[in-house]
Amino acid sequence: MSTALAAPARSPLGDAVLAHLQVQLESASALLQACIAQYRAIRDRDVEQVLARMADMQAESERRGRLERERTVLLQHAAGRLGIPAHTVTLEALNTLLDPMTADEARQRSAQLRGTLNELQRQHQINRVLMKQELAFVEHLTRMLTGGAGVDDPDTYSRPGTPAAMGRPGGGAGGYGPSLRGLDLQV
Structure with a gap:
């Protein structure tokens, strides 16, 4: 046993x-x-x-x-x-x-x-980093095709509430949202 x-x-x-x-x-x-x-x-x-x-x-x-x-x-x-x-x-x-x-x-x-x-x-x-790089490339192409106009150009994508307008006074989020930059690798 x-x-x-x-x-x-x-x-x-x-x-x-x-x-x-x-x-x-x-x-x-x-x-x-x-x-x-x-x-x-x-x-x-x-x-x-x-x-x-x-x-x-x-x-x-x-x-x-x-x-x-x-x-x-x-x-x-x-x-x-x-x-x-x-x-x-x-x-x-x-x-x-x-x-x-x-x-x-x-x-x-x-x-x-x-x-x-x-x-x-x-x-x-x-x-995220790769996507930011791709978006920066698209922004660069957009600027080239529009003769230098980009998201910071007041005549481009300037409807209130759009990402470009968010960074300008009166553009949305109380007029003072984040501004967009071409290449921002900060995560």
């Missing part, structure tokens, strides 16, 4: 945590793939694909909003069991409620999720 102790069984909370982390990871991966596809579209100057990928990212962002609400419910449940406020629940605190195998798997999925989100943020920043 063996005297080895059996590993604790997985709990419904553990299953819910792992399932939630998996769905979060799939969502973040979908966002990253859309962001990479958008990079290619920007680079290829394919406006339709840029807009299509933007729509994909918007839809996934809305899904992530629902996931965040589900995460809040999980944290509130764990907080009740731990006897602490929900906003103070950490993965390590949550893992004290889980069996060791589930806790280890939760750590792994959480680390993978953080890595995916970091890569998503990096790719998004690259896309």
Whole structure:
């Protein structure tokens, strides 16, 4: 007869945590793939694909909003069991409620999720810079084709409420909105 102790069984909370982390990871991966596809579209100057990928990212962002609400419910449940406020629940605190195998798997999925989100943020920043460069190029071409007129020219795009008019007194946003610049790599 063996005297080895059996590993604790997985709990419904553990299953819910792992399932939630998996769905979060799939969502973040979908966002990253859309962001990479958008990079290619920007680079290829394919406006339709840029807009299509933007729509994909918007839809996934809305899904992530629902996931965040589900995460809040999980944290509130764990907080009740731990006897602490929900906003103070950490993965390590949550893992004290889980069996060791589930806790280890939760750590792994959480680390993978953080890595995916970091890569998503990096790719998004690259896309922003590339898009600003492309827009600066379009502005430059517009100036060349109009004989020097550009967004700062009072006769070009000067309807109230338009981006060019926003930077001039009386142009919108109380008359003193941000002025547009040709190339601004500040993020």
